[in-house]
Amino acid sequence: MTRFATKAAALTAVVFPLVGVGLAGAQTQAVDEKTGPVSFANIASVRIGAEGQRGGALITETQRSPLLPGQSKLGTDRVTVPKDDGERATFGGHYQIDLGRYSASQNPYPPGVASRDHNVVAALQATTVPTAVAETNYALRDVWQGAAKPVDNTVLVLEGAKSAVDCTGPAKLTTTTSLARLWVRQADGTLGIVPVPGGTAGLQLTNLKLGPPGDITNADKATTVSDLKLTRVATFDQLIRQDGWRGGDFTAVAGWRVEITTHVKDAQGAALQDVRTNIVLGGVSCSVPKGFVAKAGNQSGGTTASQAAVPTQVPAGYLGAAAPATDGDGSRVPLGVGLLFGGVFFAAV
Template sequence: MTRFVTKAAALTAVLFPLAGAGLAGAQTQAVDEKTGPVSFANIASVRIGDEGQRGGALITETQRSPLLPGQSKLGADRVSVPKDDGERATFGGHYQIDLGRYSPSQDPYPPGVASRDHNVVAALQATTVPTAVAETNYALRDNWQGGAKPADNTVLVLEGAKTAVDCTGPAKLTGSSSVTRLWVRQGGALGIVPMPGGTAGLQLKNLRLGPPGDIEGAGKETTLSDLKLTRVAGFDQLIRQDGWRGGDFTAVAGWRAEITTHVKNAEGAALQDVRTTIVLGGVSCSVPKGFVAKAAAPAGGTTATQAAVPTQVPAGYLGAAAPDTGGDGSRLPLGIGLLFGGVFFAAVALLLGRRRKSGTD
């Protein structure tokens, strides 16, 4: 029996350090959930009313970078906002934001803008650098106008819009917001409008654009809106869930549309002003103080790929962006525990079998 105990103990010492080494390797690759490098990407979110005042917010699914190198990508089934009756009730019922893909009978874009899938990704690169991108064609419709075709209700189009951030290090943060062509309906048909560079933005007045929801007594012919379109320049300009966090150093990008609707009755008497804020392609990345990117993987080595379980904050969710892992990082992943536990007990069974065989010899 002494010989068996000695062999079993020795085998345990050999096997379980392997599990510990594997776990240590995983720990060196994972980033801290609460303070480590992180990125977020959101295709479209809306707030009705000024922040802090009576109103509501509709925040679509937000992608968060994984804790290990990989990426989280928005599913192709999100083709518009609102997506269902619940979102429509929050949004007000009049506005609709199309996000790239459409059927021929429901084309909301001007001629020449092809149907396409969006690309909305939050990633942690193999170097642990967080990045994010959101790119597609956006179209804002006011279905209250009652046009014969979907495109007849379109007021604003961002064709070939792309927002991206990259946080290579505390001193190397980049954020960009670009658009191939900007279309606005001013009076008659949709027309191309130059978009100023930098943070100046574009301001247009008296657009045929009503309120986001029903207002008693509102007149379609007399109700007009002012539009201010700018590039997101600060973290607080994003519309985000509580789980969408920043860091010691943060880069942002996105398109921010601020709409002020002057609601009047059919006779032209003012009823009220309604403020609507829309952020399209909101993205951010953050790194902590002292962050240093890891060396790039050698040619043919591991690169960032689609995470097995993408991290996503559900639409409208205001909780934490990822489940609590316990904080101390000491939990053994279930697969590893089963693997090495199985090897250990199989080895013990093998030794027991040999012991019994030697006892009968």
Template sequence: MSRFVTKLAVRGAVVAAFAAVPGLAQAQDRAVDENTGPVAFANVAAVRIGEDGGSVISETQRSPLLPGTSRLAQSRSALPGSDGEREAVGPHYLLHLGTFADGESPFPDGVASREHDVTATLKDTTVPTATAEANYALRDLASGTTVVAFEDARSTVECAAPDALTAETTTGRLWVLGEERAAPTGDEPLRIENLPFGPPVEVEGADPEQAVSDITIDKVTSFDQLVRQDQWRSGPVTTAAGWRLEIVTHVRDADGADLRDVTTRFVLGGVSCSLPEAFTPVTSDPGEDRADPVVPVKIPAGAQVNTGAGEPFGWALVGGGVVLGAAALLLARGRRPATARAEE
């Protein structure tokens, strides 16, 4: 009798424990494979100098392995953002990511300080989506001018099914050297040549007054155009979005003789999502009321090894601990009367 009642207590405890943690059983059914499952990535900004030069890639958010959202912290407010990052890409360019103190705006008049919003999400249906929203102002510190500014730049992707991929890149307003320009809306880029500013890096023998730069602004249309860490992967089905800013600087000496060209490539708000070929979204229960947790899952800035890959499992283990703890508590409570009845 004691053994039979104890078994009932265990089963009842497990059922009650899952009931006490809303959505946990359903969430476990929605876990995706880290290497082959649906995934989304979002990055606020990245820059590369030339083909073999230095690069800085800000912290990239990756969608969790369970339904939830990973969001970039507001501590990332500029690129480069440290001495090490400046050593990688040079001392002369500084990309502001939206916030500024009173009286210190790098933006044209009328642009308010705002925080960026960069997220990678795995929906409750296991559909991956990513969005990057920010204001951007690229300053040439050598000349003290704002080269390019975006207000309300936004890029977003969603992979609802292998045949239902969406990608969109927009901006509210765009300025080049303080002059408002029409942003590219289709496949045609915006090109402006012979602008009076120099490269991001020091070039021996260069005369800053002789340098001119050509700017090209267009949209990311393929995964290969992103500036990304190795851990930022694609899949059998992938789409991407974001703004591309390319600057080719013609560096000259004091006599006007050409020394070299320096090419600088920015990707602003780079996002992507990917699916396996046979992906089918999970059907949500219309009566299920759940709020997806905010789960920090990121690829660190620069070329560091990904230390965030295990974080979704950490969240799952916390959930598992809740279940086991609740089961143990209920089991302990259930054993007392069972033992008492057996002794009687």
């Protein structure tokens, strides 16, 4: 019998003070770190295992709004998930999520989808209103299929995806989750455009040529298929997040949720097991406490705070005893939170 198993390990990041630039170059009173207005933004994270089960997870760098007006933006070096062998080992080596920018020889997108940098920002406006946005083009590839060109392994493309939240006040929480075009691998092998689901409606696809996220003994590409469901993130609990990513008395969320159930079969078509994979693309949230009132001032809207950037980042999971203090340029300050970082392994017994 073949079995899919996971194991998880808890990692801890080091605590560092937050530094901010206040109005007119002077520091202003910071919002409360534990209960004050806050926003978070994450470009893509993955969890293996059924709903409610503790499976392996890969949670990429999460941006958190600073305690003083400013913003935190994801660096452009994050162009794929996983980005290295360490992340790849976390949930198997078959899936690749491309995040917008690509080289001409490694283009995973259909014709007409231009290379671009993502825009992932968590901000605290000058009015202390928290906002967040995540926007780019996403492509989900299954490299297990073994096609020579990256685009021929692509199963799903979210072109012009944008998720955004704005918490102006307890009675004014705004969310946006939109797409320009949605591409899906068709039965004839081509990538075709399908209608974007509206509102709370989802898109459900069956019998896709999509395998499991990692190796399973005796699994066969010709007989293994997956069912896929694409919906908008509707609740805070649907986000794949670190413990440090908190909500509040009033919370708005947005993002795209991809739920995959892979029916793994052998060469004779006999069922081996079902593997469930959950992916959240562009997960964002903002929260304000009871009684919150925005300060007077010009609200620029969106995520462009009027102050200088104050990078504040919950780092991605990694194997080690403690997080590094900063990146090489000293621009990213990790928060003191526990990270869920599950190593996935596939075993035969």
